[in-house]
Amino acid sequence: MNTNDKNELEARVHRTLRSLPNRRAPSGLEARVLAELTRRAALPWWRKSFAHWPSAFRFTFLALSVAAAALLVYGAITVGNSQGAHALSGGLSSGFGWFTLARDIVLAARDRVASLVASVPRVWLYGGAAVIAVSYAAIGALGAATYRALSVERSPS
Amino acid sequence: MNDETKVQNEPSGLGPTDDFTTFMRKYQDMVFTTSARLVRNDAQAEDISQEVFIKAHEHFEMLSKSPSAGGWLKTVATNLSLNHLQRYRKRWKFFSEFGSDTDGEESPAVEFAAPDTFFADVDSDERRAWVEEALSKLPDHQRVPLVLYHFDDIPYDEIARRLGVSLAKVKTDILRARAALAKILSRGGASLEALTG
Numbered sequence: 001m002n003t004n005d006k007n008e009l010e011a012r013v014h015r016t017l018r019s020l021p022n023r024r025a026p027s028g029l030e031a032r033v034l035a036e037l038t039r040r041a042a043l044p045w046w047r048k049s050f051a052h053w054p055s056a057f058r059f060t061f062l063a064l065s066v067a068a069a070a071l072l073v074y075g076a077i078t079v080g081n082s083q084g085a086h087a088l089s090g091g092l093s094s095g096f097g098w099f100t101l102a103r104d105i106v107l108a109a110r111d112r113v114a115s116l117v118a119s120v121p122r123v124w125l126y127g128g129a130a131v132i133a134v135s136y137a138a139i140g141a142l143g144a145a146t147y148r149a150l151s152v153e154r155s156p157s
Numbered sequence: 158m159n160d161e162t163k164v165q166n167e168p169s170g171l172g173p174t175d176d177f178t179t180f181m182r183k184y185q186d187m188v189f190t191t192s193a194r195l196v197r198n199d200a201q202a203e204d205i206s207q208e209v210f211i212k213a214h215e216h217f218e219m220l221s222k223s224p225s226a227g228g229w230l231k232t233v234a235t236n237l238s239l240n241h242l243q244r245y246r247k248r249w250k251f252f253s254e255f256g257s258d259t260d261g262e263e264s265p266a267v268e269f270a271a272p273d274t275f276f277a278d279v280d281s282d283e284r285r286a287w288v289e290e291a292l293s294k295l296p297d298h299q300r301v302p303l304v305l306y307h308f309d310d311i312p313y314d315e316i317a318r319r320l321g322v323s324l325a326k327v328k329t330d331i332l333r334a335r336a337a338l339a340k341i342l343s344r345g346g347a348s349l350e351a352l353t354g
Contacts, residue, residue: 006332009335009336013307014307016288017288017292017303017307018307018308020285020288022190023186023189023190024189025189025190026189026199028203029185029203029207030181030185032207033181033207033210033211036211151296
């Protein structure tokens with residue numbers, strides 16, 4: 001297609017498209033919008049976004065958040081520096097003995113799986129991995145081909 | 158045609174409005190049409206139109222006094238429609254680009270149907286319906302940039318930026334879209350000459 005043809009095509013398409021009037025909006029659109037606005041207006045302030053909270057509550061929330069953060073930081077510094085920190089860590093480890101048990105179970109299971117895998121011949125391991133990879137790629141390719149075929153059927157060009 | 162910086166089309170003859178319902182009635186056709194031409198689905202276009210007017214309500218104090226309210230609505234409708242399309246496009250991007258048509262390939266020459274009197278007695282509604290249907294038959298990657306260029310007067314580079322594709326792809330897709338549109342209309346017995354008068 002030479003430049004003149006392209007320019008002519010552009011001009012004609014532009015005239016054709018710009019001559020189109022607007023489509024009529026669905027008759028229910030206005031009612032839907034008004035209903036949604038009414039629903040949102042009826043929500044209590046705490047169910048709306050932060051920007052719609054009353055100013056007093058926004059200020060109070062921010063002030064409490066800052067105070068809580070400052071308290072946490074102060075508490076962490078105080079506990080870390082005090083002699084009670086050692087007693088605290090000892091108490092925590094005895095209280096969380098279940099964590100040690102769970103960790104031992106997980107490590108034992110990991111060792112068992114590792115020994116099982118070591119007993120399988122390498123050829124089987126690599127072959128199995130290759131089969132899985134090829135199957136995955138084949139399924140992906142099949143899906144892509146199907147999608148393209150369906151797209152081509154719908155496309156006019 | 159699109160040399161200047163993009164400016165959203167402002168519907169003519171629509172002044173500021175005090176009442177939101179009246180405001181909505183004035184612009185709802187334009188908003189719905191903008192969205193429907195991009196997403197090609199009336200139900201989704203209606204959802205997007207609802208979202209546009211809800212956002213407009215939040216800014217109504219400003220919009221009711223603004224002469225460019227229509228442009229604002231059109232911009233928001235376009236952006237929300239593109240966001241909607243991008244969400245779905247990302248899911249299928251791999252499949253749609255797998256073995257896709259080659260860029261840079263010359264478009265086939267379009268032979269315009271000879272001017273005829275086929276539409277002599279066809280009214281404007283039917284003519285509109287033909288063209289709208291032809292437009293809806295275009296695939297997304299052609300229709301969306303075509304709509305943005307011809308209806309919204311957005312320049313090529315801005316379209317490329319918004320769609321996240323190269324400038325060359327935008328130009329190619331728009332050129333192919335025009336050719337495909339002319340071909341569809343030719344097959345339907347219409348010609349661009351007859352349609353534009």
